[in-house]
Amino acid sequence: MAEHLEISNGTKAERYALLTRQIEAVVAGETDMIARMANVASMIHHTFGFWWTGFYRTVGNELVLGPFQGPLACTRIAFGRGVCGTAWRDEQTIVVPDVEQFEGHIACSSASRSEIVVPLRQNGVIIGVLDIDSCELATFDATDREWLERIVECITR
Ligand code: SME
Numbered sequence: 001m002a003e004h005l006e007i008s009n010g011t012k013a014e015r016y017a018l019l020t021r022q023i024e025a026v027v028a029g030e031t032d033m034i035a036r037m038a039n040v041a042s043m044i045h046h047t048f049g050f051w052w053t054g055f056y057r058t059v060g061n062e063l064v065l066g067p068f069q070g071p072l073a074c075t076r077i078a079f080g081r082g083v084c085g086t087a088w089r090d091e092q093t094i095v096v097p098d099v100e101q102f103e104g105h106i107a108c109s110s111a112s113r114s115e116i117v118v119p120l121r122q123n124g125v126i127i128g129v130l131d132i133d134s135c136e137l138a139t140f141d142a143t144d145r146e147w148l149e150r151i152v153e154c155i156t157r
Contacts, residue, residue, distance in 0.1 A: 007047045016147035019047050020154070027154050036155045037128075038067035044132065044151070045069035051112055052133040056084055058126060063088060066128060073108040082106035084129050087117040091126055093145050097138040109133065116140040118148045122156040 007015050007022075023043055027036045037055040045053035046069070054068020056077060063077040063084050080089040083105055087094045096115040099105045105115075112133040120128045130152050134140070 012143050013147070015047060016143065016151075019043060020147060020151055023151055023154050027157075033127075033155070034067060040130075040151065040155055041067050041069050044148075050132050050139075051135045052109065052131070055120075055128050055130055057128040058088065063129060070133070071109055074106060077106060083115055083117045084131050087119050087129050088126050091119055091121070093118045093149060095140045095145060097140075111135050113137045114139045116144055116148065118145070118152050120152045120156050127156065 007018050009015075010018075023040055026039050026043070030036055030039075041053050041055060044050070050070070052068065052070030052073065054070065054073065055066035056063035057066045061079050063079075065073055065075040077085045079085050081104060083094055083096055083099075083102055086104070094117045096102045096105070096117075099107070099112055099115055102115075112135065114134045114137050116132050118130045119126045120130065130148060132140070132148070
């Protein structure tokens, strides 16, 4: 079992680069999607110390809670609802600098202030989303988007 190495030094991009290499190694040893999601949620969460890091999977017309790290979360989100359902519908990453400014944001936790949601695409179909919440405003930027999009590709590849 690979130990998750502590990544605490360097710029955000450098930390993502190292994290992505570790994730590639971890997912290479496991084909099951849930197992992959579980370790990837843990690795992202503990590298950056986010408030909530996890996956929702598309099941019918809903997103259903998958592996995550952090406090209790809502279990089902309808297509087109909230940040997660909107990212699914629009098939693109959504960066929300201030959740209070996103109409329809679903507050699983009142501590969450900013958020990023990255869809997972497999064979042209969205099979789920990666959702990350921060307790601070404007945590996520183009660097997070770029690297998290690469990371979800590792999972669905
Ligand atoms: N805020 C999300 C709901 C999921 S929780 O943040 C874990 C949304 O608006 O879709």
